Structures are given as C-alpha cells and as structure tokens.
Amino acid sequence: MSHVNDSQTKTAVAYAQQHADQFLAEMVEFLKIPSISTRSQHDADVRRAADWLADNMRGGGLENVTIYKTDGHPLVYADWLHAKDAPTVLFYGHYDVQPADNLDLWQSPPFEPEIRDQSIFARGCSDDKGQVLILVKAVEAYLQAHGTVPVNIKFIIEGEEESGGEAIAKFLPEHKDLLKADIAYVADTAFADFNIPSIVYGLRGIAAVNIDVMGPRLDLHSGSYGGGVDNPINAIAHIIAQLKDQNGHVLVPHFYDGVRELSAAERQLIAENALEDVAGWLEWIGVSAEWGEPEFTLAERLGARPTLDVNGIIGGYTGEGGKTIIPSQVHAKIT
C-alpha cells in the first residue's frame, strides 16, 4: 500500500493484520453489550460497556485509563503522552447506543453481531463503537508493534451521546487541562458517500421536545361522545401539521433565527462533494424520491440545513382490530 510510507506505520499495520481475528472478536464482544443509555433498565449494561472499554484500553497499552463517575453515565479517559515535541490529538467518541426497536425489522438480533458480506450488523457498530474501537486498536498496534506513537494521544469517550450528553457538558469546563490538545478528532461522523472519505467541520446540533396532548381523563366511547369532545389525536395532528409545510420548510416561529446563510464558496464545496449516486441512495433507503425544501440541493439539506422530525407518536388503541374510542392521551417526540 503506497500510502504506508514510514516504518512505524508499516509495523503497526502489520501488527493489526496479524491480530485481525482477535480485534474482530473484541469488536463483537463490545457490540454484544446493550448499552442503551436512554433506557434506565440498561444502566448496568452502559456501565459494563464503560468497564469493557477501559479494560481494553489498558490491555492495549494506553495509560492513565480512568472511569469518571458523573451524575449520569460514566466517562472513559485514557492517554499516551510520550511523543516529545509532537502535537497532541484528542479523540472523542461514545460507547452508548440508541434503542434497537422495532425488533421485527432486524434481520439478525441487534446485540448478536452477525457478519454478512464483510460487514458487521449490530446496534452501535457504526454509531459509535466501531469508530471508537478502530482508534483504540490503531494506537494499540503502534504501541505493541513499535513501542511508540508518532503523536500524543488522549481519549475521552462518553456514555450519553444518545441521551443528552449532560455529563460531558459538565465535565469539559472542569477538566480543561486534562483534555488540552492541538487537534480534537470527533470519531462519530460519516462519509459523504460510500466512497468519499470526508472531513466534517461542522455538525447540526439538536433540541428534543415531547408533546403530550391530554384530553378526557379516560378513554371515551367515540359512539357516545364523538362530536361532543375534542380528540387529542386530531389535535396533535393539527399541531404537527403546522410545524412543517408540505415542502419541508419548518413553520415554527424563529426556527431559522441564527441560521447562517451558506456562502457561495460553501455551496460550491458542498456541490463538489455531494452524493454522486442519488438513485442508489434512494434505493438503499427504500423511497421513491428525495424530499425537502426545493430551494436547496439535497446535499445542502442533508448537510447544512436545520430540520425538524417527529421521531415517534403513540396514542389510543394500537392493537389488533378496532376499538371505538376517543383516546385520553397522545404523545409525540420531536427533534
């Protein structure tokens, strides 16, 4: 491989290739832990994932491996700081995962990793355990094969990326010296396309809102009360329908306040690096057409425009068959 042009890296890559089976087995172990941070029933699993990661870091030669307790889920820190006169790189990532339901839609169980056609299928594999472990194993390969790394390394890996990130937000200002670095590398982004490695220099933030519409104190028979009492599901539909027009433009007042306009240079850069195979992308997603604000390109909408989505909704009777009710409540989650 022509781009591997220094001896340290050659040795490290050789080590990684020799230990590929072991590294893969470790990845599978990590992926098996259902570290769903948003679900309190998985708190012990989240803690187990932090412990597993810290042990793995220690085993690979990283130093000062520490699990920092927080009010929420713990933070995992590690470093290797013996590269004199070299810059320091801070790696950020997370060991927690999103919920895995709806389980019916998985071809293999989300926490029993399955390798199909050279890809691993499991919850958290690409968000973010895979990216984190690749970095840990890269450092390990350098240290075990060569005894050194060309730069100084710090890791800060959190367990609440999928559930608010309050712990790290509090931790950062209190540990400025610990985390001081020349480069901060976020190992939690994506390629612009399957074959376009990408440097992401900005990410959309997030605000999460629940809407709870409460109607009558109990479910009412719609045959006896219909026409006399407002229906919470009809009401929430009116609310949601007013959040975004049918072209994808968000109608919430002040939603776009503070959103910087894209410069001509940015629009050009985005266009130059846009998804090339839109048809293939649509086919993979399983929809017939792209959709969104018509005055922006698909790449601009995906990469730079703020958006608003209803992530879930539930209310009334949702089982088999029917039930003639005006439901008491309906709930929606919005980001």
Add this chain to the structure above:
Amino acid sequence: MSHVNDSQTKTAVAYAQQHADQFLAEMVEFLKIPSISTRSQHDADVRRAADWLADNMRGGGLENVTIYKTDGHPLVYADWLHAKDAPTVLFYGHYDVQPADNLDLWQSPPFEPEIRDQSIFARGCSDDKGQVLILVKAVEAYLQAHGTVPVNIKFIIEGEEESGGEAIAKFLPEHKDLLKADIAYVADTAFADFNIPSIVYGLRGIAAVNIDVMGPRLDLHSGSYGGGVDNPINAIAHIIAQLKDQNGHVLVPHFYDGVRELSAAERQLIAENALEDVAGWLEWIGVSAEWGEPEFTLAERLGARPTLDVNGIIGGYTGEGGKTIIPSQVHAKIT
C-alpha cells in the same frame, strides 16, 4: 313500588330480590371472561363467554338454547314461546367486549370485577354483558317464580359487536323465521343522562378505516437523513389534520352525503331531552369545555350528527427518552 301493578311482575320481582346475591355472583363470573372479540388470542375466551351464557340461559328456564357456529364468533339463541295470543319480543345484545388497555388507567383490573359504591367496575359491565344478563335474569325470575312470562321471548346474542358483526349480518337473512318478532329490543344503548331513561329509535352506524403510511424501508437517523426524506409521521399528521377542521366539521368529500337533515320536530325533541347537567358531564369526562360543530347543539352532535375520530396512532420510537429517527412507518385507526 307503585308501577309494579300486576301479580306476575310482583312475584318475579320478589324472586329477583331473593336471588340478588346469586344473580350478582353470576354477573361477576360472566364479567371475568375476557371475551375480547377483536383479538384472536382471546378466541377461546370469546367461545367460553358464549358457552357460559348458553348454560346460564338453560339454567334459568329458557328453551331451544343453541350456539350457532359461524365463520367468526358464535351466536347464542334462546327462546320461550308459550304466551298464547301475546306479542313476541326479540332481545338483541352481545357477549363480547372491547380491548381493555391501557391497563395503567384502570383503578382495578378490567376482568376482576370490583364493586365500589354500588357500581360494578369491569370491562363489559355496561357494554354489554350487564344489559344482556339483566334481561336473562328478568325472564328467569318470571319463569322460576311464576312459571310463565307475559310475552313470548327470543334472544339473539352475538359475539362480534366489537369487531365488525359479520357473522350476525350473514345470519339474519338466513334465519328470518327463527327471529321473527313483533318487537325488537336492542339492549345495547344508553341513557340520555344519568337520570333520563331513554327510548333510542336510531343509532349511528360505523365505518372503520386503517391508515398505514410507509416511508423508508428502515428507520433512518434523522441527523443524517433529515431534510432529504419525507417523514411518515409528518405525512400522517397532514392527512389527519385534513380530515376534520378545528370546529369538528368533517372535511372528507361526500362524508355528509345522505345524512338526513334534522327536522324542526326532531331538534325540539332532542332539545327537550338533552343532557341537563352539562357541567357535571364535563367534570365526569375530565375536560374543560364541550367541543364540536358550532351550528349544532351538544345533544344534536352527540345523538344525531355523524362524526369522525382517530381511535389510535402509533409510529417510530415511543419508549423512554429519545431516538433520533425518521421512522419507517406509522399507523392510525379511524372510525
């Protein structure tokens, strides 16, 4: 009781009073059977409710008690036809019940009847096992105490009232002679108010529709796909919001075709028999205001105007915390 003015009825009432504890125990037994006809997992329970009812009718002295098998749930028939030169009354009712969830909202389990302040709380108590069993016990009281009933009696009790009623719709035209009667009494209506016994001469029919909005073939990360792909929940909200305006007027084209206008006489009758204690009604329901088409009175809207309600909706992530997805699907039930 001054209105009990013939000796047959006096004897029957005395019998019912002497057997009140037994009748109540039987009612509790009947209510314990979770005969939820819309859920196939309860098919055996539905059958058990039919068997229980038939046995109870036989024990009370009714004749020709028959369980008619159908393509769906069975029909229970019984009669007593020895009142010469007297009219025949056909009683209709149903032994099936609606689903009982959301279980969290019950003060006592739906199929473990609980007596509180002289009322029985259980699923199906007032819809419709209570009404059915009262009639069966009334006939039993006449027959056991006096050996006769003033009129001829037929019962046809179905098990699909809460799930489409296809079996009885097929059965009726094929059994005209069996069910021939001078009076048909539907034991499945309600009082106009808590203290207004009512003769109901017409009931709203029903049409049930499911809306299934299918988006991407899998849940997508809304941070990576938001703005590029339409969201099924936003889409269904637009659909539902367009079904009914915010005053309760249904916007579905042709929805009101064939709805007869209320005559002045009907409007007057409805007004004369309207709910008197609207404030008490609202308090019982737990809402702050009545709601619906402003050009009709509450009594007209509840009793005579067609309506449209979303009975349930589910899509995307509905568990604890959040999940940043564009969901693959959303489903709503409408009647």
